[in-house]
Amino acid sequence: IFADQLVAPFFVCEGDNVREPIASMPGHARLSADLVSEEVAILAGLGVRAVLLFGVPAVKDGQGSGAWADEGPVPAAIRSIRRVTPAMSVWADVCLCEYTDHGHCGLLDGHGVDVDVDVDNDATLPLLAKVALAYARAGADVIAPSDMMDGRVAAIREALDDDGFKDRVIVSYAVKYASAFYGPFREAAGSAPRQGDRRGYQMDPRNAREALREARADVAEGADMIIVKPGLPYLDVIRMVRDAVDVPIAAYQVSGEYSMIHAAAEKGWIDLDRAMFETTLALRRAGADLVISYFARDLAIALRRSEGPA
């Protein structure tokens, strides 16, 4: 593992000088844009070259309109990082679930005013394109759609190209399972669905071959790199996808994977540092070129201390 193979996620909230620790994710906090850019500068000094931003808005609505607000937390953080650490690759997660009052990743049929929890795939696509444009305008290098609507990579690519952002990269969450391991993230982002679940648009853990279909479809639509998520429970899928497509692959060691390692270590049942390295190595061994990890900073510090890759 090298520090430049890691991508560090951040939760960006509104305001100035705000740090709200996330109880279920030891060592992580919701940070305002100014503090995010301070942390990002430290990561750059440790050799980490990419960060992934999630927004936690103060106000949510039925459409998730905060997601495309030019003054929202993510655009603010992008601009601030661009100023302080221009060489950092800034990835902006594109999804509506952090911004909708119902907590789903797309518009609901009936636009969120009734109890129906069916997501309207096609009506969501133009909104995702709007979000991607807002992040591109703010200076994001990478647009990372995690909503799992069908056709969104093509919709985002077209919107970016039409607006003169041909140079922006799309890293799509092509393979994203409906997983039990997203719990701490949903606490961090306040994005747990109010009703229903995400099984209508995220993938069924029983199904491995669907991953190949999703991966190939996203590459055909214009994805430059794809993400497989979660990580550790899906090592077989990472390997299959690695062998099937010719774009780089990032594995996402998600919040629940991070938190369960911390929880067990806190009880003295496992060694935190060793588990951190072993799980990250497993993802690399399975075929991931990059690893998106809440351990990014700790890994980078440990790598620096050992003065070489692990």
Ligand code: PBG
């Ligand atoms: C948004 C999104 C989620 C994660 C990344 N993007 C949450 C979800 O699908 O509920 C989870 C990441 C993590 O658990 O660390 N759609």
